[in-house]
Structures are given as structure tokens and as C-alpha cells.
Amino acid sequence: MIKYVIKRFAQMMAVLLIVSVLVFLMTNFIGDPVDMLVPEDATLEEIEAARIRLGLNKPLYVQYAIFLKSVLHGDFGKSYTYGLPAMGLIVERMPATLELVAVAAALVLLIAIPLGVYAGAYPKRALSKFIMSGSILGISLPSFWMGMMMIYIFAVIFRCLPASGRGDTIPVLGVQLSIFAPGGIRYIILPAVTLALTNTATMIRLTRSGILENMRQDYIKYARAKGVPAKALLFGHALKNALVPVITVFGLDLGNMVAFTTITETIFAWPGMGKLLIDAINKSDRPIIVAYLMAAACMFVVLNFIVDILYTLIDPRIELR
Amino acid sequence: MMKKKICLLMAAIMAVSGCLAGCGGSQTPSTSGESTSVSEGTAEAGGAEGNDSLVIALSSDILSMDPYRYDEGPTNQVMLHMYEGLVSQAPDMSFEPCLAESWEQSEDALTWTFHLRDGVKFHDGEVLDSADVLASIETASNPDSPSAYSGYTSTFSSVEAPDEKTVVIKTEKPNPLMLFNVAQIYILKKENVEGKTEEEIAANVVGTGRYKFVEQVKEDHIDMVANEDYWGEVPAIKNVRFRPITNEATRTATMLTGEVDFTIDISVRDIDRLESTDGISVLKQKGLREIYLNLDSREDSPLFPGQKNPMSDARVREAMYLAIDEATIIKNIMNGCAFEMNSIVPENYVGYQEVERKAYDPERAKELLAEAGYPDGFEVTLDAPNDRYMNDDQIAQAVAGYFEKVGIKVNLNLMPKSNFFSYIKPAENNSMLLMTGWSDASGDGLSLLHDMLYTFDRETGVGTVNRGHYSNAEVDALIDQAYMEPDEGKRAEIIASADQIARDDFAYIPLHFEQDTYAIKDTLDYTPRMNKYVFAWEFSYR
Numbered sequence: 001m002i003k004y005v006i007k008r009f010a011q012m013m014a015v016l017l018i019v020s021v022l023v024f025l026m027t028n029f030i031g032d033p034v035d036m037l038v039p040e041d042a043t044l045e046e047i048e049a050a051r052i053r054l055g056l057n058k059p060l061y062v063q064y065a066i067f068l069k070s071v072l073h074g075d076f077g078k079s080y081t082y083g084l085p086a087m088g089l090i091v092e093r094m095p096a097t098l099e100l101v102a103v104a105a106a107l108v109l110l111i112a113i114p115l116g117v118y119a120g121a122y123p124k125r126a127l128s129k130f131i132m133s134g135s136i137l138g139i140s141l142p143s144f145w146m147g148m149m150m151i152y153i154f155a156v157i158f159r160c161l162p163a164s165g166r167g168d169t170i171p172v173l174g175v176q177l178s179i180f181a182p183g184g185i186r187y188i189i190l191p192a193v194t195l196a197l198t199n200t201a202t203m204i205r206l207t208r209s210g211i212l213e214n215m216r217q218d219y220i221k222y223a224r225a226k227g228v229p230a231k232a233l234l235f236g237h238a239l240k241n242a243l244v245p246v247i248t249v250f251g252l253d254l255g256n257m258v259a260f261t262t263i264t265e266t267i268f269a270w271p272g273m274g275k276l277l278i279d280a281i282n283k284s285d286r287p288i289i290v291a292y293l294m295a296a297a298c299m300f301v302v303l304n305f306i307v308d309i310l311y312t313l314i315d316p317r318i319e320l321r
Numbered sequence: 322m323m324k325k326k327i328c329l330l331m332a333a334i335m336a337v338s339g340c341l342a343g344c345g346g347s348q349t350p351s352t353s354g355e356s357t358s359v360s361e362g363t364a365e366a367g368g369a370e371g372n373d374s375l376v377i378a379l380s381s382d383i384l385s386m387d388p389y390r391y392d393e394g395p396t397n398q399v400m401l402h403m404y405e406g407l408v409s410q411a412p413d414m415s416f417e418p419c420l421a422e423s424w425e426q427s428e429d430a431l432t433w434t435f436h437l438r439d440g441v442k443f444h445d446g447e448v449l450d451s452a453d454v455l456a457s458i459e460t461a462s463n464p465d466s467p468s469a470y471s472g473y474t475s476t477f478s479s480v481e482a483p484d485e486k487t488v489v490i491k492t493e494k495p496n497p498l499m500l501f502n503v504a505q506i507y508i509l510k511k512e513n514v515e516g517k518t519e520e521e522i523a524a525n526v527v528g529t530g531r532y533k534f535v536e537q538v539k540e541d542h543i544d545m546v547a548n549e550d551y552w553g554e555v556p557a558i559k560n561v562r563f564r565p566i567t568n569e570a571t572r573t574a575t576m577l578t579g580e581v582d583f584t585i586d587i588s589v590r591d592i593d594r595l596e597s598t599d600g601i602s603v604l605k606q607k608g609l610r611e612i613y614l615n616l617d618s619r620e621d622s623p624l625f626p627g628q629k630n631p632m633s634d635a636r637v638r639e640a641m642y643l644a645i646d647e648a649t650i651i652k653n654i655m656n657g658c659a660f661e662m663n664s665i666v667p668e669n670y671v672g673y674q675e676v677e678r679k680a681y682d683p684e685r686a687k688e689l690l691a692e693a694g695y696p697d698g699f700e701v702t703l704d705a706p707n708d709r710y711m712n713d714d715q716i717a718q719a720v721a722g723y724f725e726k727v728g729i730k731v732n733l734n735l736m737p738k739s740n741f742f743s744y745i746k747p748a749e750n751n752s753m754l755l756m757t758g759w760s761d762a763s764g765d766g767l768s769l770l771h772d773m774l775y776t777f778d779r780e781t782g783v784g785t786v787n788r789g790h791y792s793n794a795e796v797d798a799l800i801d802q803a804y805m806e807p808d809e810g811k812r813a814e815i816i817a818s819a820d821q822i823a824r825d826d827f828a829y830i831p832l833h834f835e836q837d838t839y840a841i842k843d844t845l846d847y848t849p850r851m852n853k854y855v856f857a858w859e860f861s862y863r
Contacts, residue, residue, distance in 0.1 A: 031739030035746075039392065039472065040759075041772045043782025044748065046472070082385060083519050093539065151574045163575040164566055166541050176538075269566040269575075271540035284739055 005305075012301040019297045020071075023290045024064050033080045033284040054080055067290070076294075077287035079280070086287035090273055090295060095175045096166060097265070097272035101257045103179065103188050104195040108250070112200045113239070116207025120242075121234050123212060131204060138201030147194040147267040154190060162187055164269035191268040195261060199253045206249055210242025217241075243314050251307035252300075259296035372862045373559040375845075377855060378572050380586040382540050382565035386523035388507040389461050389470050394762075398854040399563055402545055403444075404507035404528035407435050407454065407488070408500050412850045412859075414669055414764030416500040420449065420508055420529060421488075430495035430807040435488045435503070441552045443510055444526075444533045451482035456511035458490075460522075473502040495805050497812060501763040531556050531858050540565055545857075556858035576601065576840045583845065585855055587838040589656045589711070595840045606849040607660045608837040609667055610760040612710055614703075614720065614830040615745075615789035616641065617753040622790070624753040631699045632753070638827035640689035644727040645720055646681040651833055654715045659833040664820055665759070665769050667834070669851065671809060672766030672816025676824070678831070686727045698728030704745060705756040709738040711835050717756050720832075745788050747777045755788055756832075762852045766816040767803050774823050775800050791828040795819075 034051050042050075051057045055066065067077060076087040119128040155163035167187040169176040178184035214220060215238055223233055262274035273292070280288035311318045379399075384391040388400040401409075409419035418424075421435040441449040462474035476496040481489045496502070513525050526534035531551050535544035547559040564581060566572045569588040576584040577598060587595065587603060596603050616638060622630040631637050651659045663676045690698060703724075705717035714735050721731040731754075736744060745752045761769045776792040777784035799819035806812040823829070837853050846861045 031737075032743045035743040036739060040742065041785040042472075043785060044779045045782065081391075083387075083390060096541075148570055148574075151571065155578045156574050159578060162580055163578045164571045165564060165575075165580070166538075169538070266568050267571055269540070269564070269568065269571055271538060275540055275567070282739060 008301065008305050012298065015297050015301060016294050019293055020068070020290060021064070023293050024060070024067070024286070027284060027286040027289055028060065030281065031284040033286060036283045037080055076291035079288050080285045081280070081283050081288075086291040087295070089276060089288060090292055093271060093273045093276055095177060096270060097258060097261055097274065099177055099179055100188060100191055100195060100261065100264070100270060100272060101254065103192040104199070104257060105250075105254055107192060107196040108199045108203055108253070111196070112203030113207055113246075116204040116246075117211055117234055117239055119204065120208040120211025121215065121238070123208075132208070135201040135204045138197050139205075141197075143194055143198055144263050144267055146197055147190070147264060150190050150194060151267070161190055163190075164267075166271055191264050191270050194267070195257060195264045199250075199257070202253070203246060203250065206246050207239075207242060210245060211238050214238040214241045240314060244311060244318075247307055247310050247314070251303045255296070255300045255303045258299060259292075373557060374562075375558045375560070375583065375857050375860055376562045376564060376581045377857065378575055378581040378584040379563055379565045380569075380572065381567055383543065383563075385519070386526060386537060387519045388509070389463075389522070390519055392470060392472075392505070394853060398856070399543060400507060401530065401854065402532040402561065402857060403526055403530040403534050404509065405530050406506050406508060407437075407503045410501075410504050410762075410764065410852070412848070414762075414851055416504060416764075419504075420454075421503075424500075426499075426807065430805075431492055433490045433492075433499055435490070437486045437488065438552060439486070441529050442550055443529055444548060445510075446550075447510065449508065449529055450485040451488050452485075453511045454488045454508055455480055455482050456515045457508045458506055460509070460514040460517075461506045470506065473505045476502070495807060497804060497807070497809075498763055498765055498768055501765065501768070532561060557862075558857045558860055561857040573840070579842075582842050583847065583855070583860070584840040585853075587840050589658050589838070592656075592658070592838060600843050602841055602843055604839040604841055604847070604849055605658070606837045606839075606851070607668070608760070608835045609762060609852055610710070610758050610835045611662050611665060611667070612659075612713075612716065612756065612758045612832045612835065613662065613665070614641075614832065615752075615755050615757065615787075615791075616830065617789050618826075618828065619790050619792070622753065623750050630753075631693070631695055632701070634693045635827055636689045636693040637695065638830075640686040640693070640727060641724065641729070642679060642827055642830050643682045643686040643689070644729075645723045645830065645832070647678065647832055648681065650716060650719050654712050654719055655833065655836075658711070658836040658838065660836065662831040662833045664824060664831065665773055665829065666766035666816070666820055667761075667851075670764055670766045670769075672770075672803075672813045672820065674817045674820075683723075683727050690727060690729075696728075698730060700730040700732070701754045702732040702734050702752075703754045703756065704734045704736065704741070704752045706738045706741040707735040709741065710758045713756070713758075716832065720756065747784065747786075747788050747790060748779050752788060757788065758835075759786060766820065767800065767812065770796075770800050770803075770816060770819055770823075774819070774828060789829065791823065791826070793822060793826060793828070796822050796828075 034047055034054065034056060038047050038050050055063060070077060076085065078084060079086050079089055082089060115131050119131045122128050151163045154161040165187060166178045167184045168181045169178045169184070170181040172180055179188055211234070220233065220238060223237055228237070260274060261272060262278050264270065265272045265274040266278065276288065277292050280292065379395055381395050383396040383399045384393060385396065388404050405419050407419060407421040408416045408424070411417050418438070420438055420441055422438040424433060424435045426433055437449065437451060437454070443449060458474060458477070458480050461470040462477070463471065476492045476494065477490055478493045479491045483489060490499070490503070492499070508529065509522070510527055513527060514522055529552070531548055532545035533548050535546055537543045541564070543563045545561045547556050549555055566575055569586070569591070572584055573587065573591040573595065575581050576595065592603050595601050616632045617624055617630060618633055618638065619630060620633045622633070624630070647661060651657060651661065661678055663678045664674070666673045690696065703717060703721055705713055707714035717733060717735060721733045724731045743749070745755050745757065759769070759773065761772070771783065772786045774787060774791055774796055775784040776797050777787045777790055796819045799815050799822070803812050803815040803819070806815060837849060839849055841847055844863055846863055847859060849855070
């Protein structure tokens with residue numbers, strides 16, 4: 001186990017190194033941050049001064065070396081646009097995104113697993129067919145369109161939910177959360193449902209195919225013959241064995257939702273990290289982009305690690321190596 | 322078994338209660354429409370009646386709470402609620418007393434004396450004096466700060482305070498834009514700026530303005546309350562919330578639901594929808610942003626190696642001007658949401674004169690091309706951004722089409738703004754023909770001429786946006802002369818004549834001014850400003 005953790009840690013370091021190099025190179029092509037920063041009628045002197053201030057006058061490999069050195073000291077550099085530490089800006093917006101993703105992820109699990117099990121256990125029933133066609137819709141409809149439609153239906157026509165924003169927040173264990181604030185839950189419903197939609201559809205299909213496959217196995221037939229009740233059969237035996245691919249994909253989805261909720265956040269004016277990334281890309285704000293993507297890479301590695309551990313809990317035959 | 326059942330039950334209850342909470346607690350704002358939604362938005366600010374609260378939707382969040390950090394429209398308009406300068410800009414772009422009650426200029430126009438208003442208090446109760454002004458100007462001009470504000474103080478040779486209520490600014494050359502410059506510099510408390518970092522300045526919002534800072538949640542809202550101790554008229558709107566909503570469609574939807582009272586930057590395609598909604602009106606105002614073409618007019622341009630630059634001939638430039646059917650562009654591409662542009666100097670600006678736009682005449686354009694020796698036209702590349710201005714890519718395509726009609730072959734080169742503005746810099750010498758925009762809030766045509774028409778010189782920083790390398794010694798001389806002219810009336814004449822020469826030279830091809838479009842609830846009265854700044858104190862409930 002310890003060996004495994006060390007191995008994973010080494011892998012993570014390698015991934016982070018590669019990500020940082022790639023992002024450093026790529027951001028060089030998306031435009032000159034200095035031109036985005038200085039006024040359009042800036043004189044050459046002003047432009048040069050800004051370049052020197054940001055350290056962009058040095059060759060790229062020197063910039064990278066400086067960056068690497070400060071990262072080892074825990075400093076990801078200051079955002080060109082905001083002049084504040086890049087990591088701080090990301091962390092500051094993190095609670096909003098995590099809150100949204102937590103609700104969306106709960107929705108995914110609560111909806112997708114029961115529906116998937118049902119559709120897998122009784123594939124011929126009309127309701128199963130309805131669930132499956134619904135999931136195709138969920139996969140194929142783009143989330144920005146769904147988001148706009150939901151705003152139109154629930155906020156503009158029925159006026160029962162707010163169209164955008166996060167509402168007021170209250171501190172819960174030192175973190176500002178809106179879901180526990182009075183009326184706060186109303187703000188999170190539309191964005192969370194939008195975010196959950198595509199993932200729910202994929203999860204339904206994954207769960208269903210896993211259940212379908214397992215239901216044909218001999219051990220299920222045996223359990224049935226033994227007289228195990230239908231529910232225990234489905235959830236205790238079949239689902240448990242169908243869960244490994246579901247959890248793998250869910251782990252990745254979770255990472256995707258946290259790191260790249262950009263579209264949902266933009267549509268619902270949700271003050272999370274995704275919008276920060278998009279703005280940073282538009283302004284060629286390299287410190288934010290690098291810090292953001294490194295944090296995202298880190299998170300993916302950690303999530304995968306957790307998923308691996310979950311494997312061993314679900315299926316004791318799997319060993320961590 | 323039991324456990325699983327309980328889990329499922331809990332989950333079901335949570336899901337159902339979530340939906341109920343969502344739809345249940347919300348009936349109040351939906352039925353009563355206009356005013357209650359405001360109080361719902363600003364919970365801690367109170368204002369249950371709604372007649373003194375206002376929620377304004379912005380198209381982007383402010384970039385920093387440090388007022389000197391970023392000179393950008395949306396940030397400035399929010400800052401001006403809390404901070405003020407020595408003078409302020411009136412809706413018609415002229416300057417009026419603010420923290421300085423009066424000012425005078427010396428005979429030689431090199432010394433400006435500002436007399437501070439008595440009894441101006443900061444939000445924390447302390448009285449403003451000249452030391453605060455000195456410290457603020459000093460901070461704004463700090464070249465180490467990335468702020469754009471050092472540009473406003475670059476002409477100042479010294480700033481002194483002979484007594485507590487007087488500030489004297491000296492310049493080496495006359496500066497006709499002095500009032501505009503000092504209007505941009507927010508006055509903060511000396512102890513809050515001197516030796517402070519940007520973070521510290523941003524964390525301590527204490528100004529003299531009509532509103533006091535309450536809180537900011539980045540990308541979500543900024544709340545302010547009226548400053549009851551304001552030196553002037555205390556605003557009728559007591560609670561203000563600014564909400565940045567970047568997505569155009571969401572902004573419109575949020576306006577439709579009544580969650581906000583006023584929305585900035587309405588997308589052209591949403592105008593009809595909003596106008597047809599009861600209780601909402603759309604305000605349209607000619608903006609300051611002008612869209613125009615720059616064309617390389619140098620005889621031997623590096624962009625036409627080994628041949629004469631066709632566009633160095635004024636007849637060719639005139640032909641290109643006449644070839645564009647701007648009325649159709651405004652009607653079909655801009656959906657009528659633009660105003661014909663004839664000169665770079667906007668209305669009401671010092672040096673503005675009414676001029677007619679030359680009529681669309683492709684036949685005459687062809688004749689002129691033939692006269693200039695290009696009966697079969699020539700080939701150029703048109704550079705344009707595709708994400709910066711209203712429908713910019715479509716306008717560029719239309720312009721290219723019009724040029725093709727008179728025989729000029731156009732290679733269209735569309736770019737995102739993050740690449741475009743580096744590419745078209747005059748010093749780079751990349752672009753022979755380009756479409757771009759400019760907006761200048763100084764209220765003075767001289768500022769536009771200095772940036773756009775003065776012969777580009779990378780050393781002295783003149784003509785920094787003269788992207789066509791237009792150069793006319795006569796125009797340069799007139800601009801220099803206008804800078805030395807303290808009398809506004811005479812200066813206006815000089816500016817007008819310089820612009821006239823440039824227009825006769827076809828130094829640039831004007832297209833249109835963009836329209837600023839706002840949505841407002843019918844319960845409110847408001848008149849938009851030319852410079853697009855939206856100030857809460859200018860609203861009133863009917």
C-alpha cells in the first residue's frame with residue numbers, strides 16, 4: 001500500500017511537470033499578455049516597462065526556471081490582470097464550484113444508479129425504454145442549450161427560480177456556502193441540474209449495461225434459485241459487481257465537473273473557478289492558467305487514487321500495486 | 322437491508338424537499354414583479370419597499386477594488402460611486418467642480434491651482450485635505466504600479482500643496498487635457514495609500530463619494546449604501562447592487578425575471594423581446610465607440626515591397642471610401658443599432674463640426690481607381706478582429722465584399738482580439754488595411770487626433786494608434802499648435818481644421834458609432850450618459 005502511494009505520488013509529480021511545461025509553451029501562442037494589459041494607446045516605453053515588470057522580457061526557459069523555483073516555494077506567481085497571487089484567486093472561487101459540483105454529483109448518483117439498475121434489470125419494460133431514450137437526449141443535447149432552456153422555462157416563464165447568480169452566502173465551518181443560506185438552495189437548482197444532466201445520462205447507460213451483463217451470469221441464477229429476494233439480488237449482487245466501471249467514470253466526471261464547469265458557470269453567472277479560467281485565457285493571464293491546470297491535474301490524480309481504493313472495497317480481488 | 326432502505330428514503334426526501342424549497346419560497350417576487358425582487362437581492366441592505374434600492378446588471382466584473390489598478394470603463398463606473406476626483410465629468414462630457422470647488426490656470430497655462438471644497442468628509446468621518454490629494458496623485462503616478470493612471474500624470478512636473486485647501490499642479494508644456502486628467506485620479510486617504518500595496522489599497526475602501534462600500538463577492542455582486550454625510554446632494558437610491566453577468570442571454574433573462582432593475586449591454590437580438598415585455602423599456606444611445614478602417618498611406622510601404630503602395634494615392638483611398646455602402650451595413654448587419662460616422666471627433670467634443678458622409682458611389686469609385694492607374698484594382702489584406710466589436714467579423718466581410726465589387730481583391734484576415742491588437746501595432750508594420758475601433762472619453766477631439774492622426778513615432782509616443790501610418794506635416798503642426806492654445810474656442814477651430822485636412826486626405830475611412838443599449842424597468846427614470854458610465858444616483862423612481 002505504501003509502495004503504491006509513493007508510486008502514485010511520483011506519477012503525480014511527473015504529470016505536473018509535463019502539464020506545466022505544456023501550458024507554459026501553449027500560453028505563449030495565445031497572445032501577448034502585455035498588449036492585453038496596457039492601454040491601446042500606450043507608448044513603447046510603457047509597454048516595455050510592463051513587460052519588464054511581469055518578467056516577460058527574459059527568454060522563455062529562464063521564465064520557466066524562475067516559475068519552477070517559486071512553485072517549489074509554494075508561489076504560483078501573481079496574476080497579470082488582477083495583480084494577486086494566482087493560487088489565491090483560484091482557492092477563493094473554489095467553494096462556489098465545489099458546492100455546485102457536490103450538488104450535481106449527488107443528483108447524478110441519486111438519479112442515475114436507481115434508473116440504470118431498473119433499466120438493466122427489466123430491459124423490456126416500457127419505462128426502461130423511456131429511460132434509455134431520455135438518456136440519449138441527455139447525452140446529445142449540449143449543456144449550454146439545456147441551461148438556456150431551463151432559465152427560459154423556470155425563470156422567465158414560470159418565475160419560480162432565479163435566472164442567475166449565487167444568492168447570499170453564509171459561513172459554514174469557515175467556508176462561504178449559499179446552499180444553507182435562506183433561499184440559497186433556489187439559486188443552485190438550475191445550474192446543478194444542468195451540470196448533472198449529461199453525466200446522469202452517461203451513468204445510466206453504464207449502470208444499465210453492467211447490470212444487464214451481470215444478470216446473465218451464473219451466480220445470479222444461483223442466487224435466484226437459492227431464493228435471494230429480488231431487491232437484494234439487484235443491489236447487493238448485480239450492482240456491486242457492475243460498479244467498477246461506473247466508479248471509474250464517475251471519478252473522471254467528478255474531476256471534469258470541478259475543473260471545467262466553465263459553460264455552466266458562465267450561463268448562470270455562478271461565481272466559480274471555471275469563469276476565472278476562461279477570463280484568464282482571454283487575457284493570456286499565464287500564471288492563472290498554469291496554476292489552474294496544475295491544480296486540476298493534481299485533483300485528477302487524487303481522484304483516481306480514491307477510485308482505486310474504492311475498487312478494493314467493492315471487489316476484494318483487486319489489489320493495489 | 323434496513324440501512325439501504327433508509328438511505329434511499331433519505332435521498333428521496335432530500336430530492337423532493339430540494340424541489341419544494343426551490344419552487345415554494347419564490348412566489349412573492351414572481352407575482353409582485355418590479356420592486357420586491359430588489360429587496361430579495363439585497364437582503365442585508367434592507368430596503369423592503371424597494372423604492373430606494375437598485376440592482377444593475379453589468380456585462381463584466383470589475384477587475385480590482387484598487388481604483389488605480391485598472392483604467393477600464395466597467396471598473397471606473399463602479400469606483401466613481403465610492404471615490405471622486407478633483408473635478409468630475411458631466412453627462413455632456415464637460416467638466417464640473419467636485420472635490421475642488423474652483424480652479425484657475427496661470428497666464429502661461431503652465432500652473433493650475435485647485436481650491437478644495439470645505440467640509441468634505443471621507444466615509445470614516447475624517448476631513449479631506451490637500452495632503453490626501455498629494456498622496457493620491459503620487460500613488461496614481463507610480464510607474465512601478467501596473468496601472469494605466471501614470472499616463473494621466475505624465476505631463477505633471479510638480480504637485481504641491483501651499484496650504485490645507487489648495488493644490489498646485491505645474492506642467493512643462495501647456496496641457497489642455499488637464500481637467501480630464503485630474504478627473505481620472507481618485508482621491509483616497511493619505512494613510513490608506515502611502516506606502517501601501519495594491520492588496521492593502523483594495524482592502525480598504527474609504528472614499529468621499531456618494532456611496533459607501535458594503536461588500537464584494539467576486540463575479541457575483543458588489544453592494545453599496547448611500548453616504549448620508551455626502552457633501553452634495555445625498556442620492557435618493559440608498560442601496561445599490563452591481564451584478565456582473567457575462568453571458569448576454571442570461572443577462573436578458575435575468576432582466577425578464579425582474580431580478581435586476583437595469584441592464585447594461587443588451588444584445589441586438591434581444592431588443593425586440595425586451596421591448597415587447599410589459600414593464601420593461603429599452604434605452605438606445607449613440608455611443609462613443611467608433612468603428613473605422615485604417616489604410617497604409619505611405620509612398621514606399623514595407624508592406625508593398627518592390628512596388629508603389631496603391632493606397633498612397635489619395636484617389637485610391639477616396640475610391641475605397643465611396644465603395645462602402647455604410648447605410649446598408651448599419652441596416653442589415655447592425656440591425657439599425659449603429660450611427661453613421663463621418664469624422665473621428667464625436668459630437669459635443671471640443672473640435673466637433675457637423676460633416677456629411679460622402680454618399681455610396683461604386684461607379685465613381687471605379688473611375689477614381691482608373692484615374693489613379695488601377696483600372697483592374699489591386700490586392701490587399703484586410704485585418705479585423707472577430708470577438709471585439711459588435712458584429713465585427715460580419716462588418717469586415719461586408720467591407721471586403723464592397724471592395725471586391727469595385728475590383729479590389731481582398732484577403733480577409735480575421736483574428737481573436739488577443740492576437741489582433743498585437744498584430745496591428747504601428748511599430749510591427751504587419752497590416753496594410755485594418756478595421757478597428759476606438760473610444761475616447763476625454764471630451765476633447767485633440768486627444769483623438771493626437772492618438773490617431775499624428776505621425777507615428779515610437780520614441781516620443783505620438784500617433785500610437787495611427788495604424789495606417791498617416792503622416793501630414795500640416796496636421797502634425799496644427800495638433801502641436803492646439804496643445805499650446807489655452808483658449809477652448811480657438812482650440813476647437815484648430816482641431817476642426819486639422820480633422821478637415823485629414824478627412825480630405827482620406828486618412829481613415831469612417832464606418833459607424835456603435836449604439837449603447839440598456840434595458841430598464843418602467844418604474845425607473847434614467848438618461849444614459851455618452852461615455853456609457855452608469856451611476857446609481859442618476860436614477861429615480863417614478
